[in-house]
Amino acid sequence: MTDSIRVANAKGLYLKGIRDGKMVEALDKYTGDRYTQHSTGVRDGKEGFIEFFTPFLERNPVRDIQVLCTIEAGNFVFVHVYQSLNDGEAQWVTADIFDTDEDGKIVEHWDVIAAYKWPTVSGRSMVDGPTEIEDLEFTEANKTVVQGFIDNVLMAGRTDLVNDYISTEKYDQHNPEIADGLGAFSKHLGAVSKSGKTAHYVKVHRLLGQGNFVVAFSHVKQDENDWAVFDLFRLKGGKIVEHWDVQERIGPKETWNNSGKF
Template sequence: MTDSIRVSNAKGLYLEGIRDGNMVEALDKYTGDRYTQHSTGVRDGKEGFIEFFTPFLERNPIRDIQVLRTIEDGSFVFCHAYQNLGNGEAQWVTADIFDTDENGKIVEHWDVIAEYKWPTVSGRTMVDGPTEIEDLELTEANKAVVQGFIDNVLMGGRADLVTDYISTEQYDQHNPEVGDGLEGFGKHLKQVMESGQAAQYLKVHHLLGQGNFVVIYSHVKQGGDDWAFFDLFRLKGGKIVEHWDVQEKIGPKETWNNSGKF
C-alpha cells in the first residue's frame, strides 16, 4: 500500500528529521502553522523540537530508526517505531500519534517511549510480527470490537467477557512480561492483581483504526503512579489475535515543558 500524504509526512518528520538529522528542513516540509507538543520533555513549536533534538543528535551520532507500522484514521496518523542508538547501546520502542491539518501537515503530537526489552516471556520481540494493513472494509467493525473490550473488560472489569473480544485460538503477545494466548494473559493478570500493580484504565484519549489494526492511547493508574499506555491490536475474524504495547510513567507536572501527555 502506497503511503498517503499524511503517513508520508509523519514518517518524513521521524526519518528525515531525527534519523537523518535534518531537523529544520523536515520541520519546514512536514509541519503546519503550529506544532502542539505532548512529549513532556519538549516545548511547543518548531523551536521546541530543535531545542530538544539538537543535543539528542549530538549524543547519538549513530541512529537506526525504523517506522514499522502506521495507522491512518481521519486526520490522525499512528506510528509504531523502533530506535537503535549507538549500535545497540540504547534501544527504544516508540508509539506516536500525529494530528494533521487539511493539507496533511503535522500540527500536534503525542508519544510514549519505552526501553526495548529482550528476552521476553513469549519469545516474540516488542516490535516483530505482521505490519501489512488488510481488511479495510472491516475498519469500523474492528474499532467497535476494541471499544467493547475497553468498555467491558479494561474499564468495566468484566474479565468473564474477555473471550467476546480476544480469540481463544490465537493471541500473540509482544508485551515482554506476558506469555502468548489467553492462558498467558490470565496468568499475568493474576500476578499483577496479587502484587497490587494491576493497570487501571482511567480514560482512553484516542482510539484509531485502519483495517485489521486498532490502537488506543490511554491514561492508566498502575501501582499508585500515572502512566501513558499505547495498546496496539491486530484483529482477524472479529476477534483480537495480537497485541503490542508501549508504556511510559508520567513524570511530575513541574518537569513538563508543555500542557502534558494527553
C-alpha cells in the same frame, strides 16, 4: 502500497528530521502553521523540537530508526517505531500519534517511549510481527471490539468476558512480560489482582483504526502512578489475535515543558 501524504509526512519527520538529522528541512516540509507538543520534555513549536533534538543528535551520532507500522484515520496518523542508537548502546520503542491539517501537514504530536527489552517471555520481540493493513471494510467493527475490550475487561474488570474479545485459538503477545495465548493473558490479569497492585485504565484519549489494526492511547493508573499507554491490536474474524504495547510513566507536572501528555 504508496504512502498517503499524511503518512509520508509523519514518516518524514522521524526519518529526515531525526534519523538523518535534517531538522530544519524536515520541520519546514512536514509541519503546518503550528506544532503543538505533548512529549512532556519538549516545548511547543518548531523551536522546541530543535532545542530538544540538537543535543540528542550530538549525543547519538549513529541512529537506526525504523518506522514499523502506520495507521491512518482521518486527520490522524499513528506510527510504531524502533530506535537503536550508537550501534545498540540504547534501544527504544516509541508510539506516536500526529494530527494533521487539511493539507496533511503535522500540527500536533503525542508519544510514548519505552526501553526495548529482550528476551521476552513469549519469544516475540516488542516490534516484530505483521504490519500489512487488511480488511478495511471491518475498520469500524474492529474498533468496536477493542473499545468493548477496554471498557468491559480493562476498565470494569470483567475478566469473565475476555473470551468475547480475544481469540481462544491465537493470541500473539509482544508485551515482554506475558506469554502467548489467552490463558497466559488471563493468568496475568489474575496475578495482578492477587498481588494487591492496581492497574486501572482511567480514560481512552484516542482510539484509531484502519482495517485489521486498532490502536488505543490511554491514561492508566498503576498503583499511585500515572502512565501513558499505547495498545496496538491486530484483529481477525472479529477477535483480537495479536497485541503490542508501549508504556511510559508520566513525570511530575513541574517537569513538563508543555500542556501535558494527553
